[in-house]
Amino acid sequence: MEYTREELLICAIARMLDGCRNIAVGTASPIPGSAALLVQAISNGAAKASILGSNIHNPFNDGGPELFDRAGQGRVDAFFLGGGQIDGEGNINLVSTGHYPEPDTRFPGSFGSGYLYFTVPRVILFREEHSRRVFVKKVDFISAPGWSPPDVYRPGGPYALITSLCIFIYDKKRHRFRLDGLLPGVTLEEVHDNTGFDFDYPDHIGPVVPPEPDRVDLIRSRIAGEIAETYPKFARDRLGWNG
Amino acid sequence: MSVPETYLSTDEIASSIPDGALIGVPKEDGGVSMEITRALIRRKARRLRLLTVPVSSIQADMLIGAGCVAEIETSGVSMGEFGYAPHFRRAVENGDILIRDATCPALYAELQASEKGTPFMPLRGILGSDILANRPDWKTIDNPMADGGGDPVVLLPAARPDFAIFHAPFGDRHGNVWVGARRECVLLAHASAETLVTVEEIWDGNLMEDQHMLAGTIPPIYVGAVAYAPRGAWPLSLPGSYERDGEHLKSYLTAAKSKDGFAAYLDRYVFSKEGAA
Known part of the structure; x- marks a missing residue:
């Protein structure tokens, strides 16, 4: 079956969300949002997706603090974060490059990362631009650290990092990423060339598991329309939605 | 009207x-x-x-x-x-x-403290970030309710x-x-x-x-x-x-x-x- 890169990524993320019951998706995250909706659709009601900005896929009604309160209670299983910079220990920077507070480049800000990275067990880092500008040896500003000392209460943290080239899995014991799969046509050398941090990899690195055909059908027939409520341009341009 | x-x-x-x-x-x-x-x-x-x-x-x-x-x-x-x-x-x-x-939740917590007329609100997370490092007005204490000490928690002022x-x-x-x-x-x-x-x-x-x-x-x-x-x-x-x-x-x-x-x-x-x- 032929499939697009978006369908591959959506299905790869959906596999990581296996078993999650409460999946929250933040701002500007159409591919993670599609994956969350896909998991919701195939879970027979067991999984609930919360898409920020959606009027339909939103189980909350008590205002802005509610998502964070639920996460603090341990009742949000998965969330997504990006980063202007991400380093090899899983530290993320959503604030600025250069020397804070007089930066070279200012990003929007940390949003909920400084909290949700600690409280949500399965945080999936999603950043399509795979470059040395983004994936750096050490972030210039830590919006949220990848790991914490043992005396810090921390049920949450990074689970995986997904880019336009590959998928890394985060090793919580070693505080390092391990290459888990390459996207079609991508080589290990290409990942090395575009990554500023050291990472682990097995002797034989394989491709990312291709999407399940029935799930691709579901993305095309249902999920594209569902995500279009929040991200119409993405649904039209990248999922071929023509509703 | x-x-x-x-x-x-x-x-x-x-x-x-x-x-x-x-x-x-x-x-x-x-x-x-x-x-x-x-x-x-x-x-x-x-x-x-x-x-x-x-x-x-x-x-x-x-x-x-x-x-x-x-x-x-x-x-x-x-x-x-x-x-x-x-x-x-x-x-x-x-x-x-x-x-x-x-x-985000730190700002809600600062307002919740003000809402209650209490001087601060504790919140999980934030520890080890440069957000905290650059906020001298945010303090860290060990959880006074914990047995055996430790367990740092951030306090946000009202x-x-x-x-x-x-x-x-x-x-x-x-x-x-x-x-x-x-x-x-x-x-x-x-x-x-x-x-x-x-x-x-x-x-x-x-x-x-x-x-x-x-x-x-x-x-x-x-x-x-x-x-x-x-x-x-x-x-x-x-x-x-x-x-x-x-x-x-x-x-x-x-x-x-x-x-x-x-x-x-x-x-x-x-x-x-x-x-x-």
């Missing part, structure tokens, strides 16, 4: 906000009073301190661009899918405004804005305003010294006496002034009433690329308009 006699104009409300005031404002889909924002720019407000609850977009960006802002405490300022907030970005990069970076400012779907002639499910506006009103509101429509009746509306209503014990401002959140959305005006937001970003472009934008959409009735 005629406009209640007690209502002020948005320009009158803006003139009641002194330079240097700490103002709390909701995020972009939370009922942003763009009419009061424009009126503040018209009256050339200066040295305002913004507390965004917990993030902002064009509201903070316009106020910064117009030179109204000295400080901002925020978890993020962005134009979302349209891109960076240009004036915010430039002002922080040039050191023109003081930035206090936060993370934040009490001088004014909460937002746009609500309804106001009545008894001084009540209805925000519906926008509980962060209720939190902001409770936490602030005074609340200033623009309303989209006049509600015929008493919102406090209508059992269906009661839970989403903020009573006059919190509300200092109300102005009638149809489409008062424009170009942002008022959920349930209208969507945000994406074309306008794009044209704002184009205008904001240059000083002259932004000045022309302000002339057209801010200075040439008097506030709503």
Whole structure:
């Protein structure tokens, strides 16, 4: 079956969300949002997706603090974060490059990362631009650290990092990423060339598991329309939605 | 429905906000009073301190661009899918405004402390971040309830804005305003010294006496002034009433690329308009 890169990524993320019951998706995250909706659709009601900005896929009604309160209670299983910079220990920077507070480049800000990275067990880092500008040896500003000392209460943290080239899995014991799969046509050398941090990899690195055909059908027939409520341009341009 | 006699104009409300005031404002889909924002720019407000609850977009960006802002405490300022907030970005990069970076639930916690009249609120997370490292006003203690010590927790100080400012779907002639499910506006009103509101429509009746509306209503014990401002959140959305005006937001970003472009934008959409009735 032929499939697009978006369908591959959506299905790869959906596999990581296996078993999650409460999946929250933040701002500007159409591919993670599609994956969350896909998991919701195939879970027979067991999984609930919360898409920020959606009027339909939103189980909350008590205002802005509610998502964070639920996460603090341990009742949000998965969330997504990006980063202007991400380093090899899983530290993320959503604030600025250069020397804070007089930066070279200012990003929007940390949003909920400084909290949700600690409280949500399965945080999936999603950043399509795979470059040395983004994936750096050490972030210039830590919006949220990848790991914490043992005396810090921390049920949450990074689970995986997904880019336009590959998928890394985060090793919580070693505080390092391990290459888990390459996207079609991508080589290990290409990942090395575009990554500023050291990472682990097995002797034989394989491709990312291709999407399940029935799930691709579901993305095309249902999920594209569902995500279009929040991200119409993405649904039209990248999922071929023509509703 | 005629406009209640007690209502002020948005320009009158803006003139009641002194330079240097700490103002709390909701995020972009939370009922942003763009009419009061424009009126503040018209009256050339200066040295305002913004507390965004917990993030902002064009509201903070316009106020910064117009030179109204000295400080901002925020978890993020962005134009979302349209891109960076240009004036915010430039002002922080040039050191023109003081930035206090936060993370969303910390700002809610600061307001919750103020709401309760307690000096601080504890919150999980944040430890080991450069957010915390740059916030001398945020303290860390060991959890006093834990057995055997350890377990560090961050304490956030109470934040009490001088004014909460937002746009609500309804106001009545008894001084009540209805925000519906926008509980962060209720939190902001409770936490602030005074609340200033623009309303989209006049509600015929008493919102406090209508059992269906009661839970989403903020009573006059919190509300200092109300102005009638149809489409008062424009170009942002008022959920349930209208969507945000994406074309306008794009044209704002184009205008904001240059000083002259932004000045022309302000002339057209801010200075040439008097506030709503």
